[in-house]
Amino acid sequence: MSVLLSLRPDQWTKNLIVFAALIFARRLLDPAAVALALAAFLIFCALSGAVYLLNDVSDREADRLHPRKSQRPIASGALSAGAALSWAVALIGAGVAVAFWLQPSFGWAAAAYVALQALYTSVLKHIVIVDVMAIAMGFVLRAVAGGLVIGVPVSDWLLVCTILLALFLGLSKRRHEITLLAAGAAGHRRILEEYDPYLLDQMIAVVAASTLVAYIIYCLSPETTERFGTHWLVLTVPFPIYGLFRYLYLVHRKDAGGSPSDALLNDRPLMTCVAVWGLAVAAIIYRPFGS
Numbered sequence: 001m002s003v004l005l006s007l008r009p010d011q012w013t014k015n016l017i018v019f020a021a022l023i024f025a026r027r028l029l030d031p032a033a034v035a036l037a038l039a040a041f042l043i044f045c046a047l048s049g050a051v052y053l054l055n056d057v058s059d060r061e062a063d064r065l066h067p068r069k070s071q072r073p074i075a076s077g078a079l080s081a082g083a084a085l086s087w088a089v090a091l092i093g094a095g096v097a098v099a100f101w102l103q104p105s106f107g108w109a110a111a112a113y114v115a116l117q118a119l120y121t122s123v124l125k126h127i128v129i130v131d132v133m134a135i136a137m138g139f140v141l142r143a144v145a146g147g148l149v150i151g152v153p154v155s156d157w158l159l160v161c162t163i164l165l166a167l168f169l170g171l172s173k174r175r176h177e178i179t180l181l182a183a184g185a186a187g188h189r190r191i192l193e194e195y196d197p198y199l200l201d202q203m204i205a206v207v208a209a210s211t212l213v214a215y216i217i218y219c220l221s222p223e224t225t226e227r228f229g230t231h232w233l234v235l236t237v238p239f240p241i242y243g244l245f246r247y248l249y250l251v252h253r254k255d256a257g258g259s260p261s262d263a264l265l266n267d268r269p270l271m272t273c274v275a276v277w278g279l280a281v282a283a284i285i286y287r288p289f290g291s
Helices: 002-007 009-024 031-058 081-102 104-122 130-150 156-188 190-194 197-220 222-228 232-236 238-253 260-266 268-286
Strands: none
Touching: 002 031, 002 081, 009 031, 009 130, 009 156, 009 260, 009 268, 031 081, 031 104, 031 130, 081 104, 104 130, 130 156, 156 190, 156 197, 156 238, 156 260, 197 222, 197 232, 197 238, 222 232, 232 238, 232 268, 238 260, 238 268, 260 268
8 A cells, every 4th residue: 555655646646748749639439549549657666655755765865854755655664665776666667678579669758758757857857947948848848748659740839838837836836835835845855945925926827827828729730720620629728728727726815836737637617527528629629510
C-alpha cells in the first residue's frame, strides 16, 4: 500500500494529455489507435509514478518539514528509500521497454520524459523560472508522445496551449506553496525564496491571458476550420475562460492550487467545466454542424 500511495495515482489525471492527439487527429473512433493511446497512458502512469518515487527520495528530508508532505510514505518512514528506488528502476525499465516495443519514436519520447524528470529532480528544480518551465515541458512531452504512439503529427497549437496551461498550473502551485509555508517556504524548498506572491501573480496573469488568446486564435484559424470542416469550435471558448477563472478563484479564495489534480477532482464546478468542454469538442469535431 505504501508503494501505491507513493506512486500517487491521484495525480495520474495529468497523463490524460496523451489522448489529446487522438481526439484532435480525429482518431477517436479508430479502435487500434485508441488501444495504443490507452497503452501510452498506462506507460506514462508507470513512468510518472516512478518519477514521484525518485523525487520523494530526493526530497524526503525537506518533506518532513512540510505540514502535508510529511505524511508521505517515504518522508514518514513507512517506505524505505532503498525499496522506493528499486521500484522506480523497475517501473522505468519496464515502461520504457514497452514504449520502444510499441513504437520506437514513442519510446524515445518516453525516455526523454524520464531524462527530463531526472534532470529536474537533481538540477532544474533549483533554478528559478527554469523549474516551472521544466514541469511544463513534461506535459509537452506527454502530448507529443500521444501523437507519436498513434503515428500522427502533433499540432503546433496543441503544443503551445499545453505549455502555457502547464505553466499556469505550475506557477499557481508555486504560489500555493509560498502561501501555505509562509516564512518556512525557503526552508522546505530553496527555490521558493526566489519567488514571492506578487511576482507569481504577474507571471500567472501573463500565461493565463496567453493561454486564452492562443486557444481563441486556434479556434478561429482558417487551418482549424479546414481541418474539422466547421467553424463551430469557437463555441467552446467560454469553457477555458471559466475554467481558468475558477482555478484562480480556488487559488486565491480557497487556498487551493497545491495540486491541480486535487483541484480538478475535488471541485465540482471545475470538473464539470472540463467534462462539458471535452464533450463539446468531441461533438463538434466528430459531428460538425456547419461548414
